[in-house]
Amino acid sequence: MDMDAFYASVEVRERPDLAGLPVVVGGTPGQRGVVAAASYEARRHGVHSAMPMSTALKRCPDLVVLPVRMGLYAEESQRIHRIIERYTPLIEPLSLDEAFLDVRASVKLFGPVPEIAQRIKREIRAELGLTASIGIAPVKFAAKIASDLGKPDGFLVVEPDGLRAFLDPLPVARLWGVGRVGEQTMHRLGLRTIADVAARDAAFMEQHFGKHGLHLLNLALGIDPRGVVPEREVKSVSNETTFAADIADRDTLRGILLQLTEQVAWRLRNHGLAGRTVQLKARYADFSTYTRAQTLDAPTDSTDVLWQAVAPLLDRLPRPGAALRLIGMGVSGFDAQESAQPDLFAEPPAPRKVDGIADAIKEKFGKGAVRRATTLKK
Numbered sequence: 469m470d471m472d473a474f475y476a477s478v479e480v481r482e483r484p485d486l487a488g489l490p491v492v493v494g495g496t497p498g499q500r501g502v503v504a505a506a507s508y509e510a511r512r513h514g515v516h517s518a519m520p521m522s523t524a525l526k527r528c529p530d531l532v533v534l535p536v537r538m539g540l541y542a543e544e545s546q547r548i549h550r551i552i553e554r555y556t557p558l559i560e561p562l563s564l565d566e567a568f569l570d571v572r573a574s575v576k577l578f579g580p581v582p583e584i585a586q587r588i589k590r591e592i593r594a595e596l597g598l599t600a601s602i603g604i605a606p607v608k609f610a611a612k613i614a615s616d617l618g619k620p621d622g623f624l625v626v627e628p629d630g631l632r633a634f635l636d637p638l639p640v641a642r643l644w645g646v647g648r649v650g651e652q653t654m655h656r657l658g659l660r661t662i663a664d665v666a667a668r669d670a671a672f673m674e675q676h677f678g679k680h681g682l683h684l685l686n687l688a689l690g691i692d693p694r695g696v697v698p699e700r701e702v703k704s705v706s707n708e709t710t711f712a713a714d715i716a717d718r719d720t721l722r723g724i725l726l727q728l729t730e731q732v733a734w735r736l737r738n739h740g741l742a743g744r745t746v747q748l749k750a751r752y753a754d755f756s757t758y759t760r761a762q763t764l765d766a767p768t769d770s771t772d773v774l775w776q777a778v779a780p781l782l783d784r785l786p787r788p789g790a791a792l793r794l795i796g797m798g799v800s801g802f803d804a805q806e807s808a809q810p811d812l813f814a815e816p817p818a819p820r821k822v823d824g825i826a827d828a829i830k831e832k833f834g835k836g837a838v839r840r841a842t843t844l845k846k
Contacts, residue, residue, distance in 0.1 A: 469552070469568075469585075469615065470600065470615045471548070471601075474541065474544075475536065475541055476492065476505045477599070479534050480507065486532060488509060489509060489530075490510035491510060491532045492505065492515060492532070494521055494524075495521060495535075495536070501521040502520055503519045504536050504727060505517055508620055510531060513527050513531075515527055515528055517709075518715070520717075541565075542738070544596065547596055548600075552569060555571060555574050556570060556574050557698065558570035563731070564731065568611065568696045586623065588600070599620055601615045601618050601619045602623055603624050607631070607690060609644060609692040610631060610635065611626070612644075613634075635662045635688065637663065639660065639661060643665065643687050645680060645684060647710065647711075647794075650677075650755055653676070657676060665685060666685070668685065670685060703802065704743075704798050705736055705739075705798060707728045707797065708749055708794060708796020709794065710751075710793060714753050715791055715793075716790065725782065728795070732798065733769060733771035737823065741769065741799075744763055744766070744802075745762070745763050746763075746774055746797070747759055747781075747797065747799070748797055749797070749798070750782075750794065750795050763801070772822065
């Protein structure tokens with residue numbers, strides 16, 4: 469399940485006068501801001517997430533630019549999850565607005581899977597005034613594609629015996645991990661559809677794409693054994709984003725990384741977790757993926773502490789200045805005792821106190837009302 473243009477849709481719901489206008493949520497152009505979310509009206513002008521705001525305004529001068537209100541979106545995300553939890557506890561969040569659901573055990577109680585999905589869509593629309601796109605398939609990879617193909621307000625079912633027929637005609641860019649450069653490489657090799665990839669053998673894929681090629685081959689064959697893993701069972705909390713176009717500008721990458729860090733920090737606080745290990749993930753245009761990690765002296769859920777740890781890791785990546793197609797950050801190394809609620813009568817540590825105050829201000833007045841000094845241009 470994937471919410472449709474989530475941040476922008478929430479803002480339009482809050483301000484009905486914006487309905488039908490090209491709306492984006494993100495940072496300000498003068499401070500190298502990037503688009504966090506774009507309405508479908510904005511997308512028709514070629515505006516998309518992770519795009520520099522200055523570029524977005526050149527493509528659509530009438531763009532309505534709104535500040536990010538992460539507290540509001542997080543609250544809406546919680547309300548969405550409470551609706552989903554009426555039907556299954558097996559929810560694997562990918563971000564505030566996207567999750568995999570396993571509803572197989574719910575069929576006897578609520579009826580066939582498509583009926584469950586339609587009920588979830590109806591209740592989200594009726595109670596929250598938002599639309600969700602849902603894809604149903606026997607494997608996660610295909611379910612994700614199905615949710616994308618129907619947007620907005622999509623609903624697409626892929627039956628087990630029709631999995632290969634669904635995947636085969638799709639372009640290779642639909643494979644997880646294939647971006648613009650990878651697509652061009654595949655085209656040079658005569659691979660244009662998922663069926664073309666499925667027809668190749670493991671030796672060919674490994675020769676041209678390394679171990680990642682074997683993963684792509686399995687996906688093309690409809691093989692994706694990964695199950696839905698509820699967040700409470702996950703040993704790490706992370707967020708990542710794949711760019712529509714590779715990004716080399718370091719300031720833009722730092723801005724996106726800060727947004728990811730804020731989301732991860734909020735999820736940690738929301739679940740009462742604190743971690744010691746901070747990790748950066750980066751993928752280059754040729755699919756090579758690198759991670760860099762920093763272990764802290766004490767577990768934390770502080771946005772500022774996490775940002776101070778993950779930002780320098782960008783400089784530890786190989787190929788300085790090379791464009792990235794994916795960036796992500798995560799936190800692990802949870803300690804149950806140290807993540808527990810602190811002494812109620814103790815003064816909160818300064819970073820935690822700042823997070824609480826800043827979250828409350830942003831939720832009420834918008835992201836621009838308060839910001840970290842490190843994000844200001846000198």
